[in-house]
Amino acid sequence: MIPVTKIFKSLLLAFVLPLFVYAGDVPDAKELTHISNDMYAANNKNYLLADALRDDFIKSGEAFSYTYALGTLTINNKPLPEPYNTQYVERMKTLLERTGGVNTVFSMNSNKLSVADLTNPQGSYSNYTIAKNKAEALQRTRCSEELDVVLNEMYADGLIQDLQNMHFVWKGDDLRVNGKKLKGATAEKYNARLNAIDGLRSGKGAYRFSRATKG
Structure with a gap:
């Protein structure tokens, strides 16, 4: 028979060791302050x-x-207890004042705080990832704006009758607007115009675009 004391020690280690390992994954206060200051800057x-x-x-x-x-x-x-509430709010106000968003309202929620994402220079909370996401959002906006210019040209050329109800498929040099294949100089013109939009199409697959307000 296994002594009771050994069983108790085994059970204690089974519960306590994971806690120590888990706690060890969290940076200490000094490192977290350093991470915070880098992100704040x-x-x-x-x-x-x-x-x-x-x-x-x-x-x-x-x-x-x-x-x-x-x-x-x-x-x-x-709400946070004092003096934390005042410290946190004043620090955030200072950041928002220098970024021009004093009246900003924002929130975040997650089912799990990932310390790895917080400490990793390319984690989802990091400066790198935030900047990357902003750059990608700006590129999507720019692509959309440039595509609108091309669609307006198609409308002016009579290729589209309703800008709010249309679709086109662009694969290779094959461009079909509302199911009709463009040919000759018209096809060359709009292939060149679409190719000039950096990031609009990636890879060899077809690019599809549609708008619909009618049922």
């Missing part, structure tokens, strides 16, 4: 996650949410 509002993790308002691996609205901050739907 880059105008990345996710610095708040590093501060809240450091101050134990959110926990690694657990669900969290925060909302900032006109000088009011809640974390997990609760």
